[in-house]
Amino acid sequence: MRGLSHDVRLLIVEIAIPLLLLCMADVAFRHLLARWPTAPLPALMPYPVASGKYLAYRRLAADDAPLEVLLMGMSQMLRANMGLVRQTVARETGRSVLGFNFAAPLQSVEFNRRLLEDVLIPIKPPRVVVHGFLPKNLLYEDRPDQVERMTRSLPVFAMHSGTPAAHLQDFLFGASELLKYREVIRDTFVPAQHPQIAMWVNLGRRSDRYGDVPMSAPARPVVGLNSQEQLFVEQFSEFDDLMARTQLFDHIGSLARTCRAHGIQLVVLNNAVHPVALQELPHGRDDYARFVTALHAAADAAGVPFLDPAPGGIGDPDLFQDSVHHNAAGTRWLSEQIAHFLLERGLLGEQPTIWPTPAQGA
Amino acid sequence: MLFNSYEFVIFFAVVLALYWSLPARWRIYLLLAASYVFYASWDYRFLSLILLSTVIDFASGLAIHSTADPRRRRLFLILSMSADLGILGFFKYYNFFVANLRELLTHLGVTTHLGTLDLILPLGISFYTFQAMSYTIDVYRRAAEPSRDFVTFATFVAFFPHLIAGPIMRYEHLYPQLKNPAPANPLWMRMGLFLALQGYVKKVVISDNIAPVVDQVFNNIGGHNAGRLLEAALLFTAQIYCDFSGYSDIARGIAYFLGVELVPNFRAPLLAASITDFWRRWHISLSQWLRDYLYIPLGGNRRGPRRTYVNLMTTMLLGGLWHGADWKFVAWGGLHGMLLALERRFRRAGAIGLALSAPSNLAAHLAWMLPTQAMVVLAFVFFRAASIGDGWRLLAGVASGAGLSNVLTLRLAYTFGAIALLDVPLFLTDQQAWALRLPLPARVALYTLLLLAIITLSGQQNQAFIYFAF
Numbered sequence: 136m137r138g139l140s141h142d143v144r145l146l147i148v149e150i151a152i153p154l155l156l157l158c159m160a161d162v163a164f165r166h167l168l169a170r171w172p173t174a175p176l177p178a179l180m181p182y183p184v185a186s187g188k189y190l191a192y193r194r195l196a197a198d199d200a201p202l203e204v205l206l207m208g209m210s211q212m213l214r215a216n217m218g219l220v221r222q223t224v225a226r227e228t229g230r231s232v233l234g235f236n237f238a239a240p241l242q243s244v245e246f247n248r249r250l251l252e253d254v255l256i257p258i259k260p261p262r263v264v265v266h267g268f269l270p271k272n273l274l275y276e277d278r279p280d281q282v283e284r285m286t287r288s289l290p291v292f293a294m295h296s297g298t299p300a301a302h303l304q305d306f307l308f309g310a311s312e313l314l315k316y317r318e319v320i321r322d323t324f325v326p327a328q329h330p331q332i333a334m335w336v337n338l339g340r341r342s343d344r345y346g347d348v349p350m351s352a353p354a355r356p357v358v359g360l361n362s363q364e365q366l367f368v369e370q371f372s373e374f375d376d377l378m379a380r381t382q383l384f385d386h387i388g389s390l391a392r393t394c395r396a397h398g399i400q401l402v403v404l405n406n407a408v409h410p411v412a413l414q415e416l417p418h419g420r421d422d423y424a425r426f427v428t429a430l431h432a433a434a435d436a437a438g439v440p441f442l443d444p445a446p447g448g449i450g451d452p453d454l455f456q457d458s459v460h461h462n463a464a465g466t467r468w469l470s471e472q473i474a475h476f477l478l479e480r481g482l483l484g485e486q487p488t489i490w491p492t493p494a495q496g497a
Numbered sequence: 498m499l500f501n502s503y504e505f506v507i508f509f510a511v512v513l514a515l516y517w518s519l520p521a522r523w524r525i526y527l528l529l530a531a532s533y534v535f536y537a538s539w540d541y542r543f544l545s546l547i548l549l550s551t552v553i554d555f556a557s558g559l560a561i562h563s564t565a566d567p568r569r570r571r572l573f574l575i576l577s578m579s580a581d582l583g584i585l586g587f588f589k590y591y592n593f594f595v596a597n598l599r600e601l602l603t604h605l606g607v608t609t610h611l612g613t614l615d616l617i618l619p620l621g622i623s624f625y626t627f628q629a630m631s632y633t634i635d636v637y638r639r640a641a642e643p644s645r646d647f648v649t650f651a652t653f654v655a656f657f658p659h660l661i662a663g664p665i666m667r668y669e670h671l672y673p674q675l676k677n678p679a680p681a682n683p684l685w686m687r688m689g690l691f692l693a694l695q696g697y698v699k700k701v702v703i704s705d706n707i708a709p710v711v712d713q714v715f716n717n718i719g720g721h722n723a724g725r726l727l728e729a730a731l732l733f734t735a736q737i738y739c740d741f742s743g744y745s746d747i748a749r750g751i752a753y754f755l756g757v758e759l760v761p762n763f764r765a766p767l768l769a770a771s772i773t774d775f776w777r778r779w780h781i782s783l784s785q786w787l788r789d790y791l792y793i794p795l796g797g798n799r800r801g802p803r804r805t806y807v808n809l810m811t812t813m814l815l816g817g818l819w820h821g822a823d824w825k826f827v828a829w830g831g832l833h834g835m836l837l838a839l840e841r842r843f844r845r846a847g848a849i850g851l852a853l854s855a856p857s858n859l860a861a862h863l864a865w866m867l868p869t870q871a872m873v874v875l876a877f878v879f880f881r882a883a884s885i886g887d888g889w890r891l892l893a894g895v896a897s898g899a900g901l902s903n904v905l906t907l908r909l910a911y912t913f914g915a916i917a918l919l920d921v922p923l924f925l926t927d928q929q930a931w932a933l934r935l936p937l938p939a940r941v942a943l944y945t946l947l948l949l950a951i952i953t954l955s956g957q958q959n960q961a962f963i964y965f966a967f
Contacts, residue, residue: 142683148937149690153945160949288957293503300503313953320953321706324911 157313165312176339178318179291181246184213185239187339188346189254189291193309195235195344196259203483204234205255206346206473207247208267209275211406212238213338214461215267217345219470224483227474232483236346238267243277244386249286252393257295263482264399265442265473266390267406268383269459270416270426274370276383290317350466357409357455364458367415374422384433391437400482403434404442404473407450412458423448440480444472498538500747501701501960508535509751516755517681524678528652528755535657536620543619546584551647551654553580554629558636558643558650574637578630585626588616593822621661623819627786629654632668634790641668649676658752662744662962664762664782671757679756688930689753694947695919695932696746699739703915704963705956707736710908715881718890722900726891728909733881734874735912738767740963741780749929761929765920767873770865772836775873787816798841805841810834820880825888829880836872 139147168174179186195202206215217236224232237247237255244266251264277285286292294305307314338348360368371377387403394401405427416422427448434441445451454465461469477483498504512531516524537544557577561570586594592613602609632653635641644650653672659665714721714729721729745762752759766778776784792812798805810831817830875892882888895901922931932940 140683142687145937146683146687146690149687149940149944152941153948156941156945157948157952298504299507303507304503311952313949317953317955321955324954 161311161313164316168312168316174340175316175319177315178322179315180239180289181285182239182241183339184342184348185237185242185339187342187348188235188237188239191342191344191346192235192237192255192258195233198233198259198344200231200233202235202259202261203232203263204473204477205251205261205264206234206236206238206267207242207251207264208238208404208406209242209269209271210238210240211269211271211459211461212236212267212404213240213348214350214466214469215265215473216347216466216470218343218347219467220474220477221345223471223474224478227478228483230483234345235261238346241275243275243282244268244272244383244390245277245279245282246285248386248390248393249282249292251390251399252397253286253292254295256397256399257297260397261399263402263477264390264394265402265404265477266387267404268387268430269406269408270371270412270423271367271459272383273377273381273426274367276381276386278382350460355456357411357452357457359411360414361457364411364415371415371422372417374417378425378429384429387430387433388437391439394439401437401439402442402476402482403430403437403439404444405430405448406459407445407448407454407469409452409455409458410449413449415458440476440482442473442476444469444476498535499960499962500744500751501697501705501955504538513754521678525649525652525675528656528675529648532652532655532657532660536655536660539620540617543622546588546619546622547625547655548651550581550584550626550629551651553577554633554654555644555647555650557633559645561633561636562643570637574633577633581626581630581633585622588619588622590818590822592616624663624665625654625660627783627819628665628667631665631786631790635668644668644672646676656752656757658748658755658757659745659759662741662748663780664745664748664760665786666759666782670760674757682753682756685753685756685758687933689750691750691930691932691944692746692753693750694944694951696743696748696750697951698915698947699743699746699919700962701743701955701960702950703912704736704740704743705960706954707732707739707908707912708956708960711736711881715883715887715891718882718887718894721894722903723895723897724900724903726894727901727904728906730874730878730891730895731904731909732912734767734870734877735916737877737880737963738763738779739916742766744962764927764929765924767870767916768866768920768924769869769873770862771840771869772833772872773840775869776833776837783816783819787812791815802842806838809837809841813837825879825882825885828885828888829876832872832876832879836876 176183176186177190179189204217204220206212206217206220208215213236215236215238217234220234221232224230237250242250247266255261290304290308294301294308313320338350342348391401408423413419413423424447427443431441431443450461450465451468454461454468456462456465498508508531512527515527519527533544536547554577557573560573561577564570564573595611595613599609599611632641632644636643644653649672652675653666653668656666656671656675711729711733714725715733718726742763745759749759749761760782762780762782764778764781766775769775769778792808795808795811796804797808800808811834813830813834814827815830817826817828817833820826820829878891879885879888882891923929926934928934932943935943
């Protein structure tokens with residue numbers, strides 16, 4: 136510092152010392168987190184399960200093997216276990232496939248499309264996306280403008296665009312725990328708009344390298360709609376109107392186009408439901424059949440394969456813990472169904488079959 | 498490219514490094530190029546407008562100066578101002594004018610086919626237009642020599658740190674600094690560092706965290722009780738202050754790093770003890786502009802009390818309209834004009850008025866601060882509400898009194914506590930870079946806290962500044 140003027144020396148000190156102290160605070164925070172088993176998750180996505188999965192997905196990017204299968208959907212797809220899909224494929228072909236389950240509660244198709252395009256593909260593009268659907272997607276589908284607002288508020292969506300600013304943001308995110316936990320730290324001072332639900336935080340924290348989270352599945356028979364499910368009866372009461380004005384089926388087309396533009400094969404999976412789920416719909420089986428028909432038609436229109444593992448979508452009651460969520464046996468069954476479908480259609484391996492576009496006569 | 502974005506961090510780092518690496522004579526070209534790149538990053542199409550404005554005022558300055566004939570000088574001035582105001586008026590006020598004219602004609606029973614246009618407001622147009630206009634007026638008044646250097650003049654109009662939301666700089670202050678760039682000044686950089694840190698805290702920590710709460714209430718006034726409505730009104734005052742003064746602080750801070758001094762735009766206005774005092778502390782560059790180019794030419798206070806009140810009202814109404822093409826801004830300006838006129842009236846009345854206008858000691862200042870700030874908050878309700886009607890609805894909701902006991906929330910305490918932390922020292926010292934007077938350890942601790950707050954407490958990412966809409 137000799138030869139420098141007083142003000143230059145002060146300027147250096149005023150910049151360097153706070154930065155140094157900040158780095159020390161970051162290191163201390165990192166140590167604190169390491170010793171805090173119930174620490175909250177960084178709030179990077181609308182729901183903590185997805186935040187945990189995002190962190191796991193970033194770690195997956197370090198794996199040299201290509202990502203062959205990506206599972207997406209709402210909470211029912213949390214029960215599709217990627218580890219079991221891998222086991223099934225390994226058992227039947229001797230091959231090891233890398234896959235990831237990015238399903239998370241309440242995530243709409245349009246949100247998943249943006250998640251795929253803006254975040255997941257830049258980190259590590261999958262070869263096949265299996266997206267699960269069920270009538271509740273009608274209730275939770277977001278409009279593109281809502282998703283746009285949501286993604287603008289989530290820093291991770293800007294981090295993978297490949298621009299110098301995105302690289303800087305990504306670098307700082309990776310380097311600083313304080314930055315990673317910004318929303319969590321802030322929300323301890325400012326009342327949170329969306330407080331984290333402990334159960335989902337716990338699930339997100341326990342996301343393994345394949346995106347699987349340990350689901351508790353009480354082994355008791357489903358005899359009817361539970362109190363939470365009763366609420367859906369009211370929400371589905373205008374089913375005709377819901378079907379008429381939903382953007383869900385258009386968004387399946389958009390998702391297929393996005394996948395196709397990136398050389399990814401999309402599979403539309405009709406998630407099986409317990410027979411009691413029909414009680415949520417005003418005209419029961421008829422309404423459900425209309426939904427499945429529309430879903431199938433959307434898949435056909437988009438030129439993507441349709442996986443309907445249970446006949447007509449109504450599953451074996453013994454495989455469920457409630458109207459739509461599988462129990463442990465159901466998880467095994469669903470995972471095997473997905474694996475078998477992918478193998479039968481030749482969608483795994485170096486050159487998965489890219490289905491023709493509708494314009495090409497699919 | 499927002500100041501509070503990673504893009505800007507990279508942009509500014511590159512500009513700063515290049516700026517001090519280049520020989521002095523080349524720096525102006527870099528500044529101009531950087532300013533145009535900065536502006537084009539929003540919408541390159543509007544570069545043509547800023548360029549047009551620049552050419553018009555540059556040519557007008559020379560034309561006015563070239564002749565001694567008063568009529569020709571006035572003609573050139575009128576042409577220049579018509580062009581500037583024409584561009585501003587078209588983009589900012591055309592739809593407002595047409596919509597109101599159509600409504601008026603409909604009331605009179607006249608059907609009209611006047612249609613509004615799908616116009617986008619060019620960013621910063623109100624700021625750079627006023628700045629460019631002040632130049633031509635100064636040349637006309639012979640208060641300034643015209644520029645003969647187009648590149649420097651264009652940089653004066655488009656200098657990126659303050660291009661979008663001010664401070665509105667005077668030609669005599671900014672142009673010489675650009676024309677003869679100063680060597681690197683480490684003291685200025687130290688001042689800049691503090692101002693930029695303070696500005697970022699105001700914007701991303703205070704303003705951006707309040708924004709969702711304020712939006713929630715103002716977007717659904719009927720759905721909230723008096724306590725929540727009052728809290729939102731108070732929070733909006735804090736939000737707009739921190740948003741706008743945060744921008745000004747950052748602008749001044751980064752300009753200091755480039756060896757340019759921009760004028761202060763705020764001096765702790767939420768501690769003002771009269772409306773007159775408030776306008777000496779709030780958006781200073783605009784209030785001085787309005788004073789010098791509107792209020793004084795209208796006659797100021799030289800033509801008797803009544804005319805003074807009329808001039809005050811006219812100035813404040815137009816000042817309100819400057820903010821946006823909406824009657825609510827006119828109402829906000831009108832309220833301030835009325836309060837300024839009342840203050841002047843009572844000041845004339847004697848000692849009580851004197852205290853009201855310029856409290857002479859701290860106790861009196863504090864006593865007058867509360868009613869003054871209550872009026873400031875009340876006026877800002879109309880500024881923020883979707884319409885004047887919504888503003889009234891909010892005030893009526895507050896007056897209903899239901900839930901008022903819950904108004905003192907933790908959020909209010911944090912917000913105004915943070916503002917007090919930054920503004921009380923400014924108020925007491927009247928030094929914008931007051932932190933430089935602290936002992937070094939205290940200063941380093943303060944900077945560390947500010948940095949920590951920016952990193953860990955910032956609100957939603959990439960929130961635009963409120964004044965970008967003006």
